[in-house]
Amino acid sequence: MGLLVVGSLGLDTVATPFDRVENALGGSAVYISLAASYFSGPIYLVGVVGEDFPKKYIKLLENHNIDLEGLQIVQGGKTFRWSGKYHYDLNVRDTLLTELNVFEEFNPIIPDKFKKSKFVCLGNIDPTLQIKVLDQMENPQFVVCDTMNYWIEGKMDALSVLLKRVNVLIINDSEARLLAKEANLIKASKKIRDMGPEILIIKKGEHGALLFADDMVFSAPAYPMEMIYDPTGAGDSFAGGFTGYLHKTQDLSHENMKRAVIYGSAMASFCVEKFSTKGLEDLEYLRVHDRYREFLDLSRFDDK
Amino acid sequence: MGLLVVGSLGLDTVATPFDRVENALGGSAVYISLAASYFSGPIYLVGVVGEDFPKKYIKLLENHNIDLEGLQIVQGGKTFRWSGKYHYDLNVRDTLLTELNVFEEFNPIIPDKFKKSKFVCLGNIDPTLQIKVLDQMENPQFVVCDTMNYWIEGKMDALSVLLKRVNVLIINDSEARLLAKEANLIKASKKIRDMGPEILIIKKGEHGALLFADDMVFSAPAYPMEMIYDPTGAGDSFAGGFTGYLHKTQDLSHENMKRAVIYGSAMASFCVEKFSTKGLEDLEYLRVHDRYREFLDLSRFDDK
Numbered sequence: 001m002g003l004l005v006v007g008s009l010g011l012d013t014v015a016t017p018f019d020r021v022e023n024a025l026g027g028s029a030v031y032i033s034l035a036a037s038y039f040s041g042p043i044y045l046v047g048v049v050g051e052d053f054p055k056k057y058i059k060l061l062e063n064h065n066i067d068l069e070g071l072q073i074v075q076g077g078k079t080f081r082w083s084g085k086y087h088y089d090l091n092v093r094d095t096l097l098t099e100l101n102v103f104e105e106f107n108p109i110i111p112d113k114f115k116k117s118k119f120v121c122l123g124n125i126d127p128t129l130q131i132k133v134l135d136q137m138e139n140p141q142f143v144v145c146d147t148m149n150y151w152i153e154g155k156m157d158a159l160s161v162l163l164k165r166v167n168v169l170i171i172n173d174s175e176a177r178l179l180a181k182e183a184n185l186i187k188a189s190k191k192i193r194d195m196g197p198e199i200l201i202i203k204k205g206e207h208g209a210l211l212f213a214d215d216m217v218f219s220a221p222a223y224p225m226e227m228i229y230d231p232t233g234a235g236d237s238f239a240g241g242f243t244g245y246l247h248k249t250q251d252l253s254h255e256n257m258k259r260a261v262i263y264g265s266a267m268a269s270f271c272v273e274k275f276s277t278k279g280l281e282d283l284e285y286l287r288v289h290d291r292y293r294e295f296l297d298l299s300r301f302d303d304k
Numbered sequence: 305m306g307l308l309v310v311g312s313l314g315l316d317t318v319a320t321p322f323d324r325v326e327n328a329l330g331g332s333a334v335y336i337s338l339a340a341s342y343f344s345g346p347i348y349l350v351g352v353v354g355e356d357f358p359k360k361y362i363k364l365l366e367n368h369n370i371d372l373e374g375l376q377i378v379q380g381g382k383t384f385r386w387s388g389k390y391h392y393d394l395n396v397r398d399t400l401l402t403e404l405n406v407f408e409e410f411n412p413i414i415p416d417k418f419k420k421s422k423f424v425c426l427g428n429i430d431p432t433l434q435i436k437v438l439d440q441m442e443n444p445q446f447v448v449c450d451t452m453n454y455w456i457e458g459k460m461d462a463l464s465v466l467l468k469r470v471n472v473l474i475i476n477d478s479e480a481r482l483l484a485k486e487a488n489l490i491k492a493s494k495k496i497r498d499m500g501p502e503i504l505i506i507k508k509g510e511h512g513a514l515l516f517a518d519d520m521v522f523s524a525p526a527y528p529m530e531m532i533y534d535p536t537g538a539g540d541s542f543a544g545g546f547t548g549y550l551h552k553t554q555d556l557s558h559e560n561m562k563r564a565v566i567y568g569s570a571m572a573s574f575c576v577e578k579f580s581t582k583g584l585e586d587l588e589y590l591r592v593h594d595r596y597r598e599f600l601d602l603s604r605f606d607d608k
Contacts, residue, residue, distance in 0.1 A: 088487060183392060184529075184530060184531075184532075185510070185528075186528045186529060186530045187530050204511060206489070207508060207511035207512070208511070208512075208523070208525075210528075217528045217602060218602065218603070218605070219512070219525030219526070219528075219602050219603050220603075220605075221512075221523035221525075221603075222523070224489075224490045224514075224521045224523075225488075225490060226488060226490045226491050227488075228488075255605070255606070258605040259605055259606070261605075262605055293607070296605070296607055298521060298522065298523050299522070299523050299524075299525075299603050300604075301522070301524075301559070301562040301563055301565075301566055301600070302559070302563070303597070303600055
């Protein structure tokens with residue numbers, strides 16, 4: 001059974017202090033699917049693009065065992081576009097342009113074949129759409145969800161309903177503080193888990209990630225990188241690696257979830273090493289596993 | 305042979321959103337010595353106070369096997385005073401008052417008995433004084449050093465000389481970026497290690513700490529705390545735990561240095577749980593070791 005991924009597909013124009021790309025492949029569903037594809041398949045992608053979406057990107061996704069039966073291609077429509085500029089420290093970005101285009105009218109339709117999926121990864125889109133997806137699923141058993149400040153500030157009602165139906169929420173530290181209205185992340189994690197998700201993952205960028213569950217906190221290190229070429233998609237790659245690894249292993253124990261967080265971190269580190277989706281296009285599982293082992297070396301100390 | 309600790313002793317007035325204390329025991333040498341005292345002894349403390357330094361604090365230090373032969377008590381002089389106020393998120397503090405008093409004329413004199421110490425921990429004071437200390441030592445083999453933005457900005461010449469003579473530099477992330485003139489911490493670590501120290505430790509507060517050595521990076525998690533009562537002295541407690549553990553074990557291997565970083569982190573976590581030095585006054589080694597094990601649980605995942 002495939003892993004269902006819903007989110008945006010877009011054409012990104014990104015400038016960093018090092019380089020610039022125009023109309024490169026982007027979008028939350030794209031990064032999640034590519035990252036997950038190294039662990040399990042098929043990936044059942046649900047999303048929307050316009051007629052202008054390049055055929056080469058369709059091909060690229062298909063080559064990663066991503067099933068596009070759920071991809072709506074709107075004739076005469078224009079693909080979602082985003083443009084951003086990163087500053088020197090890469091932690092701050094300015095959004096220069098957001099053109100929703102075909103995304104404005106997006107109504108996710110889950111093909112029958114996809115409805116039986118047990119694993120669902122809801123990329124960062126309007127929570128009302130995320131709910132619509134879950135409503136169409138027959139019996140989803142493990143739902144991973146991403147969201148962002150924009151929805152926390154503007155669609156908290158829908159988000160509250162959604163959070164009761166997800167197993168894992170993955171957000172970054174500033175989103176966690178905003179959602180919980182609490183500066184301390186440990187306290188914030190309790191408040192957020194009370195809103196629904198059994199598992200909360202807080203991504204902290206260059207400081208790694210925290211995994212919270214009942215009676216458990218796990219602190220994952222960040223991969224030490226001298227050069228981050230393009231931070232776009234790092235969070236989605238994390239979600240894709242995390243969910244893909246769990247889908248592959250079908251083991252939802254806390255111990256395995258820690259491993260999944262490390263695989264998610266590994267995929268995020270590959271993502272930011274190159275522009276756009278380039279870092280996720282030509283990996284081999286052996287390289288992914290090697291990076292997992294580097295994370296082990298990075299954080300291991302013994303019991304003495 | 306004792307562990308030599310040099311730094312400030314002071315009377316701190318601290319306000320946090322939770323409480324306020326006046327003229328409490330403080331100063332880098334005090335926090336370092338107390339933290340180190342749980343691992344090894346005696347601690348050879350070198351510093352200066354005025355006639356007004358309360359006898360009960362002298363007693364407290366002596367009770368922790370801290371040898372005060374190197375403590376200058378200036379008759380008619382006034383002890384160093386610092387006053388600060390922490391904001392809601394506890395990451396930002398305003399210094400309300402700094403009265404150097406007897407510290408202004410401080411000239412560290414190392415008693416003969418202390419000069420043979422092989423382990424030296426230089427708390428955050430003027431680098432010219434830190435150099436004066438090293439000049440008096442017979443054959444120091446392991447020198448740990450702390451510094452701060454103030455000296456990086458104002459005394460870089462002396463600091464450059466000092467850095468060539470220390471084995472370990474312990475600073476926080478903003479200080480590392482300032483010292484290296486480099487935003488990326490991994491790149492910054494190389495630049496700083498080129499300035500002298502074989503080992504660099506970058507403290508990142510609620511995000512843990514990084515240890516850099518030849519061909520090695522170690523990422524230590526932060527202890528998940530719901531309540532930080534008073535962040536004052538956390539960095540010094542880290543340095544004290546780190547150096548104390550290495551002094552106790554006399555093992556300077558990279559593997560043991562990782563353990564020392566965790567013990568340093570453990571002592572910092574005890575420090576901030578109470579106001580002033582209270583969190584370091586009545587510990588038992590078993591509790592310290594239990595916390596070490598909590599750090600293990602927090603960051604351990606297996607090889608799969």
